[in-house]
Amino acid sequence: MSSFSLSRLAAMLAKEFLQMRRDRLTLGMIVGVPVMQLFLFGFAINLNPKALPTAISIDDPGTFSNSIVAALENSSYLDVIRETKSPQEARRLLDEGKVLFVVEIPENFSRDIVRGAQPDLVVETDATDPAAGSYALAAINSLATTALRDDLVGPLAARAQGPPPFNVVSHLLYNPESITQYNIIPGLLAVILTMTMVLMTCLSLTRERERGTYENLLAMPATPLEIMIGKITPNIMIGAVQSTIILLVAKFVFNVPMIGSFGLLAVALAFYITANLAVGYTFSTIAQNQLQAMQMTMFFLLPAILLSGFAFPFEGMPVWAQWIGEVLPATHFLRIVRGILLKGNGFGEIWPNLWPLILFMFVAGSFALARFRRTLD
Amino acid sequence: MSGNLAIDVSGLTKHFGTKIAVDHVDIAVPEGEVWGFLGPNGSGKTTTIRMLCGLLHADEGQGTCLGYDVRTQSEQIKRETGYMTQRFSFWEDLSIRENLDFVARMYELDDRKAKVNSTLDRLGLVKRQNQMAGALSGGWKQRLALAACMLHSPKLLLLDEPTAGVDPKARRDFWEEIHTLSDAGLTVLVSTHYMDEAERCDRIVYIQNGKLIARGTVAEVIAQSKLFTFIVEGEDVRRFVQRLQDEPGVEHAAFFGAALHVTGLDRDALEHALAPYRNESGITVLEAPPSLEDVFIHLQEQAQ
Structure with missing residues (x-):
C-alpha cells in the first residue's frame, strides 16, 4: 500500500473540480435551488396568512x-x-x-x-x-x-x-375537528404523483439516450407518437396504483372523509397524471443524462410542494407567488382532490380547477411532442 | 449486378455548430456490393452513415438510398435498411429473445415467432435465449446486433465499425457472414479501421476531415497514391526508425509487424536515403508495392 500523497490528492481534486465545472446544469442547480428556496420560503410562505x-x-x-x-x-x-x-x-x-x-x-x-x-x-x-x-x-x-x-x-x-x-x-x-391529516393526506396524493410521474417519465427516455439504445429506436420505423404513448402508458398505470394505495391508506389508516364521487376523482386523476407525464417527457427531451433528469424533476417538485397550497396556505402567499402557483397542475389538483373528498364537490364545483389542468396537459403534451426529434440532430 | 445504385448521394454536407463534419461527400454504391468506409476517428464516417439512414438531416446535398430520397423519405429507407450502431445499442436489460422479438414487432414482421426462432437457431443462441443481452461478451453482442438488424430482411446494411473490439476469430466469422449476405444480393456499407477488412471490400472510400479524398478498389487507391515503399528487415532495424524518418524524401517509416516500411513519393530520394543501410550486415532492403495502410498513413499525414 502506498502512503498518502498530497500531490495525488491535488490531482484528484483538480479532476473533480474540472468535471464539476463542466456539468453546467448541476452547477446551475447548486446556485438555483438555494436561491429558489430562499425566495420561496422567505417571501412566499406565510404561516400567518392575511387578507x-x-x-x-x-x-x-x-x-x-x-x-x-x-x-x-x-x-x-x-x-x-x-x-x-x-x-x-x-x-x-x-x-x-x-x-x-x-x-x-x-x-x-x-x-x-x-x-x-x-x-x-x-x-x-x-x-x-x-x-x-x-x-x-x-x-x-x-x-x-x-x-x-x-x-x-x-x-x-x-x-x-x-x-x-x-x-x-x-x-x-368540511373538517369540523380541524384534523390536519384530512388536509395533508389528500394533498400528498398530488405531491407524490407529481414526483413519481415526472421522474419516471423523464428517466425512461433519458436512460435510452444515455445507453445509446435511443439511436437504435430511432433507426427503426417507430413514430414519435408511438414512442411517447408507449413510454407514458406504463407510468399512467403506476400512477393509478399509487393513487389507489394512497387513497386506501387515507381511508383506512387516517380515516380521511371521502364524501364526493370516486368516478369524478378518477377523471381528475387521469388528467393530472397525464399532465405530469407530459412535463416529464418534455424534461427528458432536454436532459442529457439521468442525473440531470433528477435535478430537473426536483426543480419542478419544489414549487409544487411549496406554492401549491400543499405545505402552506395558498391565500397567505403574495400575489406573484399565487400566480406561479396557479400555473402548476399540483395547485389545481390539490383543490380538486380536497374539494371532492372533504367537501363532496361535484363536477360544477371542480370545473374551475379542472380546465386549467386540461389546458396544462395539452400545452405540455404539445410541447413534448414538438421537442421530440425523430433524428439525432 | 443489375447496375442499379443502392446508395447514390452527392454533395452530402453536415455542420455541427461552426464545425463542418461532412463536407460535400458523394457516394454511389451499386446494388449487391460491399463497400468499405475508411478514415481516421472523427473524420465523419458515423455522421455520413446516420445521414444515409435518416437519423440526421443533411444540411446540403441530395440523393437516394434504395431509390428513396434521403431528405424526405427516411421512413421508407428505415424500413429497408439495417443499421448497426458503433456502440451496442440493444437493450441490455432485455433477454436475447426479447430483443429480437421487439425488433421484429417494430418492423411489423409476419410470422414473427418463426423468424425469431430461426435467427436464434442460426446464431446458436437457442440455449441462451433467455439470458440478458447485457451479459453477452463483445463478440456475441456483435453477432446479436447483426442478426437483429438483419431480421427484417433489409436490402441495405449500414455497419458502423461493427468489428471494433472483437476477437480475430469472431471478426473472420463476421466477414464470412457479410459476404454470404452480399452474395444473396444485399448491399453493404461498412466502416472500419482494419486494413484486412478493407481489403475484403469490393471498393473502398476514404474520408478525412469530412472530405472524401480517395475511392476505388484497393489496388486503385494504392495506385492513385503514387507512393513507393521499401521494406527494411533484419536485426535491430528499430534503431534506424528515427533517423530514417528525418531523411529527405521519406514520408514516413513505420513498422508492420517486424518489418519497417519506408514510404515516399520520390523513388530516387528514397533510394538515396536507404543506400547506407543496404550495406549493413543482416539487413535487407527490398522494394515492395505499398500496402493500403501505407497509403492511409500517408493521406493522414498529408492532411496535418
Whole structure:
C-alpha cells in the first residue's frame, strides 16, 4: 500500500473540480435551488396568512350590518370579496373554494341587539386547511366586542357595557375537528404523483439516450407518437396504483372523509397524471443524462410542494407567488382532490380547477411532442 | 449486378455548430456490393452513415438510398435498411429473445415467432435465449446486433465499425457472414479501421476531415497514391526508425509487424536515403508495392 500523497490528492481534486465545472446544469442547480428556496420560503410562505377571501351574507341591512362589514374589511386578516343577500350563494362560494369565510348577518340582527338579546353572528369557515383560517377566526371573534362600539351610544350605551352585544358562532365546515391529516393526506396524493410521474417519465427516455439504445429506436420505423404513448402508458398505470394505495391508506389508516364521487376523482386523476407525464417527457427531451433528469424533476417538485397550497396556505402567499402557483397542475389538483373528498364537490364545483389542468396537459403534451426529434440532430 | 445504385448521394454536407463534419461527400454504391468506409476517428464516417439512414438531416446535398430520397423519405429507407450502431445499442436489460422479438414487432414482421426462432437457431443462441443481452461478451453482442438488424430482411446494411473490439476469430466469422449476405444480393456499407477488412471490400472510400479524398478498389487507391515503399528487415532495424524518418524524401517509416516500411513519393530520394543501410550486415532492403495502410498513413499525414 502506498502512503498518502498530497500531490495525488491535488490531482484528484483538480479532476473533480474540472468535471464539476463542466456539468453546467448541476452547477446551475447548486446556485438555483438555494436561491429558489430562499425566495420561496422567505417571501412566499406565510404561516400567518392575511387578507383571506371572505363573503358576507346580509339578511338584515342597517347601521349595525354596515359597521360589521366595515370592521371586517378593516381587519387585515379578511378581504371581503363579496356581499350578498343570499346565504346559498355565499355557501356556494365556500364550496368552490373561492372564499374561506362566510359571515352571515341573520334576520332581525339589529332588533335583537337593541333588545339586548345577543343575536348570533354565524361564521362558516372552510376548515379543510385548519392552519389557514385560525388567526383570522380569532380576529373575527374579537369583533364582537369592538365592531359596534361607535354605534352603541345614546339610549344604547348600556349595551356597550356588560356582555358583548352579539355572539360569534363559528362553524368549521368540511373538517369540523380541524384534523390536519384530512388536509395533508389528500394533498400528498398530488405531491407524490407529481414526483413519481415526472421522474419516471423523464428517466425512461433519458436512460435510452444515455445507453445509446435511443439511436437504435430511432433507426427503426417507430413514430414519435408511438414512442411517447408507449413510454407514458406504463407510468399512467403506476400512477393509478399509487393513487389507489394512497387513497386506501387515507381511508383506512387516517380515516380521511371521502364524501364526493370516486368516478369524478378518477377523471381528475387521469388528467393530472397525464399532465405530469407530459412535463416529464418534455424534461427528458432536454436532459442529457439521468442525473440531470433528477435535478430537473426536483426543480419542478419544489414549487409544487411549496406554492401549491400543499405545505402552506395558498391565500397567505403574495400575489406573484399565487400566480406561479396557479400555473402548476399540483395547485389545481390539490383543490380538486380536497374539494371532492372533504367537501363532496361535484363536477360544477371542480370545473374551475379542472380546465386549467386540461389546458396544462395539452400545452405540455404539445410541447413534448414538438421537442421530440425523430433524428439525432 | 443489375447496375442499379443502392446508395447514390452527392454533395452530402453536415455542420455541427461552426464545425463542418461532412463536407460535400458523394457516394454511389451499386446494388449487391460491399463497400468499405475508411478514415481516421472523427473524420465523419458515423455522421455520413446516420445521414444515409435518416437519423440526421443533411444540411446540403441530395440523393437516394434504395431509390428513396434521403431528405424526405427516411421512413421508407428505415424500413429497408439495417443499421448497426458503433456502440451496442440493444437493450441490455432485455433477454436475447426479447430483443429480437421487439425488433421484429417494430418492423411489423409476419410470422414473427418463426423468424425469431430461426435467427436464434442460426446464431446458436437457442440455449441462451433467455439470458440478458447485457451479459453477452463483445463478440456475441456483435453477432446479436447483426442478426437483429438483419431480421427484417433489409436490402441495405449500414455497419458502423461493427468489428471494433472483437476477437480475430469472431471478426473472420463476421466477414464470412457479410459476404454470404452480399452474395444473396444485399448491399453493404461498412466502416472500419482494419486494413484486412478493407481489403475484403469490393471498393473502398476514404474520408478525412469530412472530405472524401480517395475511392476505388484497393489496388486503385494504392495506385492513385503514387507512393513507393521499401521494406527494411533484419536485426535491430528499430534503431534506424528515427533517423530514417528525418531523411529527405521519406514520408514516413513505420513498422508492420517486424518489418519497417519506408514510404515516399520520390523513388530516387528514397533510394538515396536507404543506400547506407543496404550495406549493413543482416539487413535487407527490398522494394515492395505499398500496402493500403501505407497509403492511409500517408493521406493522414498529408492532411496535418
